[in-house]
Amino acid sequence: MTTYTAINLIKYHERGPISPDYFQTVKLDKPNANAGELIVKQTYMSLDPAMFGWMNADTDSYMPPVELGTVMRSFGIGEVVESNHSGFNVGDRITGMMGWQEYFLSNGEGLEKVDSSLPDVDILSVLSLPGLTATQGLFNVGKAKSGETLVVTGAAGSVGSIVGQLAKADGLRVIGIVGSEEKANWIVKELGFDGAINYKSDELDAQLAALAPNGIDLFFENTGGPIQHLIYNRMNEHGRIVLCGLIAGYEKGEYSAAPSWMNAIRKRLTIQGFVMTDHFHNSQALLEKLAPYVLEGKIKHRSHVLTGLESAISGLNLFSTGGNKGKLIVKL
Ligand SMILES: NC(=O)c1ccc[n+]([C@@H]2O[C@H](COP(=O)([O-])OP(=O)(O)OC[C@H]3O[C@@H](n4cnc5c(N)ncnc54)[C@H](OP(=O)(O)O)[C@@H]3O)[C@@H](O)[C@H]2O)c1
Missing domain, CATH: 3.90.180.10 (Medium-chain alcohol dehydrogenases, catalytic domain)
Known part of the structure; x- marks a missing residue:
């Protein structure tokens, strides 16, 4: 050629x-x-x-x-x-x-x-940006702990699906927010999430209340959109919000207003954005954390x-x- x-x-x-x-x-x-x-x-x-x-x-x-x-x-x-x-x-x-x-x-x-001997597609799907982002965001930013309740948006996506599975493997209760019934079924039936909410359905707050009866300790935000406010309002004291992405705004080029800071004071929340470009120097350590979950078959994609x-x-x-x-x- x-x-x-x-x-x-x-x-x-x-x-x-x-x-x-x-x-x-x-x-x-x-x-x-x-x-x-x-x-x-x-x-x-x-x-x-x-x-x-x-x-x-x-x-x-x-x-x-x-x-x-x-x-x-x-x-x-x-x-x-x-x-x-x-x-x-x-x-x-x-x-x-x-x-x-x-x-x-x-x-x-x-x-x-x-x-790694994994196929090219698996490398790009898990052991590159999606897995590194999920690992950094969930553990190093979100400080996930066994027994806590996590809500992750974009939950059937490449980052969100890994976040949820890592959290499940570490003993958290995991609720995923998705945009279709097909994706809701996939994350619950195939990935083992405890629950899923289709953000295009009705009665979102009632669905959240039913799936997270003890409130939410960790919110991994990939999307933005109206459900963000409902999740935020159900955060527990000393909860953490990991701001990974706001894809609902990318095509429109504009972002909806965030919830009031009052709840962050009352509940003493930690809200932290992160981008992986700050952490690529630490990729080896992140992969060492992620790889055992992959090798044990705990991360499907x-x-x-x-x-x-x-x-x-x-x-x-x-x-x-x-x-x-x-x-x-x-x-x-
Ligand atoms: N901070 C970082 O360093 C970093 C690194 C990688 C990725 N990210 C962010 O992580 C997020 C997920 O990335 P990804 O690569 O894993 O993509 P992805 O989740 O595989 O694909 C994007 C998904 O976003 C959902 N979505 C689109 N418009 C939406 C809306 N208006 N409201 C709610 N959900 C919407 C769609 O799923 P549904 O069908 O469920 O709506 C779509 O399939 C993005 O925001 C991305 O920018 C950040």
């Missing part, structure tokens, strides 16, 4: 669904690896809700936006096909921020060798795999419609 395909971001997103006019598909000449360089053939790339932020012109975030006219940012997995780098050999399996492109020329910076680089464009809209069933991944 002398050329390969890449997709550049050419317009910033403000609000509304993602359409093809935000991107330009380009054919590039395949590079050679010079001294100190390697080339990775990407096999699968991860789609993540964070991409809405990376596609936005706002520079006041934890990561700068993707520069217009350059390849769209993404995390992926692949195999080294050419190497002039002493640290990497042809055939090594690699993860890293490789972008929406078939081949990735690198000096090795930021790339990690995969130290679903992967939603799209095919072809350009499927990434419309694929991003699945996050907002709830159309993704599990970790959203593109097979190249």
Whole structure:
């Protein structure tokens, strides 16, 4: 192959669904690896809700936006096909921020060798961002304790489903909030959650009261939306709220008002946001915590795999419609 395909971001997103006019598909000449360089053939790339932020012109975030006219940012997995780098050999399996492109020329910076025999899809679904985020958020931020009650939103998603299963394995009572009956059934019947609430159904507060009769100690927030206020109002004294994501606002580009701080004073709550870019240096320790649960078969997952680089464009809209069933991944 002398050329390969890449997709550049050419317009910033403000609000509304993602359409093809935000991107330009380009054919590039395949590079050679010079001294100190390697080339990775990407096999699968991860789609993540964070991409809405990376596609936005706002520079006041934890990561700068993707520069217009350059390849769209993404995390992926692949195999080294050419190497002039002493640290990497042809055939090594690699993860890293490789972008929406078939081949990735690198000096090795930021790339990690995969130290697992699990298939590529499982690595991206569990042992990469979703599992690291769930582990960091639940244990290090949320300080989950056996016997407590956890409510997690986005509970059938890639992060939320792992949060709930880790918490179940550690003896918490786990209630998941989801957007469909199919997802509610999956997290209760397949993943072993104690209960599920479809936030599109009625009588949400009564459902919460029934499923969390002793109140809520830990709230892992992935979505935002009206149920946030109801969960917040049922927090127990010294409860913790882990702010991981607010996906209900990403496509619209606006976020609903948060609940009153009064309850945080009365109940002495700890409310903490976190982003994984602050914690990637600690990935090894997080994986050491997560891996035993995976090896013991306590973490099931679903992967939603799209095919072809350009499927990434419309694929991003699945996050907002709830159309993704599990970790959203593109097979190249
Ligand atoms: N802080 C960090 O470092 C970090 C790292 C990774 C991810 N995150 C955040 O974690 C969250 C989950 O990410 P993920 O990759 O695991 O995605 P995901 O949960 O697999 O997919 C997104 C899900 O969000 C739900 N959703 C969409 N619009 C919604 C709305 N208006 N109200 C309620 N739910 C809605 C949909 O599920 P339903 O069908 O159930 O509605 C959709 O399937 C996101 O907010 C993401 O930004 C944060």
